[in-house]
């Protein structure tokens with residue numbers, strides 16, 4: 454992998470760059486749609502590509518359970534198998550192993566060796582280690598693989614977060630060692646490390662130092678993923694490390710995807726984002742507009758006879774073809790086209806926003822253009 458910074462914004466940590474992977478290059482800052490189980494929910498790979506996405510994220514946990522990475526390996530990896538044919542990033546699966554396993558049967562357990570958990574589908578006992586999650590991601594033929602980390606809930610105690618930072622560093626070292634020993638970085642594949650530390654400044658700083666000492670291709674900030682965690686918490690966790698991040702490597706903020714958060718986090722030097730929000734919100738009938746990037750709900754009675762598109766300024770296929778009235782009706786009668794149409798629109802809003810952000814950084818106008826969001 455190769456990463457080049459192409460422009461920087463004065464008075465900000467915002468920058469544009471180009472990330473080259475074995476399956477193509479990506480302009481940053483970039484938003485990565487999430488294809489949880491091999492597809493961005495309700496959409497085809499071709500549709501996602503036509504909206505301007507250059508990289509998608511696949512979930513190791515879900516693909517490990519169904520159909521199993523060996524099936525996908527037979528087809529040359531996830532990118533080919535799904536007809537995406539472009540760059541992919543895969544997570545380690547650790548977060549889902551812990552959270553889904555814990556939610557379903559309280560049986561997932563983190564030890565020094567890794568995470569023991571039961572499949573949320575059939576209860577089968579499974580195990581993720583720093584080494585075997587890299588094997589799985591290699592079978593998926595990821596362009597960018599993620600290390601497994603210990604990611605406690607954001608409200609965890611300082612004692613628990615300290616333990617997570619210690620374990621995350623220990624696992625990061627094992628990951629790098631295995632990655633190098635197995636020559637997994639050949640052909641330009643990349644491995645990213647993850648900074649933990651919750652909402653504790655000293656622990657975030659320690660984790661940033663320890664992770665960046667290792668020769669990772671990129672650096673991720675983890676542990677702020679859940680949308681409900683709130684803006685203050687995301688701000689805090691990122692502020693503690695933003696100035697410490699190695700400028701020569703790409704910075705990936707995991708799980709953040711509200712439009713206003715994307716703008717604020719680009720200002721803090723973040724280059725890559727992923728989030729299930731655009732498609733999850735669409736399935737619940739919610740959409741953003743580019744006017745103020747606030748959420749609206751299609752079920753609103755005022756839309757019953759509204760002949761306008763979801764967003765007057767949006768060029769996406771949904772806004773070119775359908776009225777709010779029709780989309781509201783589809784949603785009210787549970788037609789799956791409503792979910793697809795809103796998913797297309799929401800993804801388009803985020804991907805177009807990233808395009809606008811990149812252009813403004815190149816023109817050195819990011820701070821003025823987005824002054825409503827950044828100070």
Ligand SMILES: [Zn+2]
Pocket residue numbers: 763764767768769770771772773797798799801
């Ligand atoms: Zn639209």
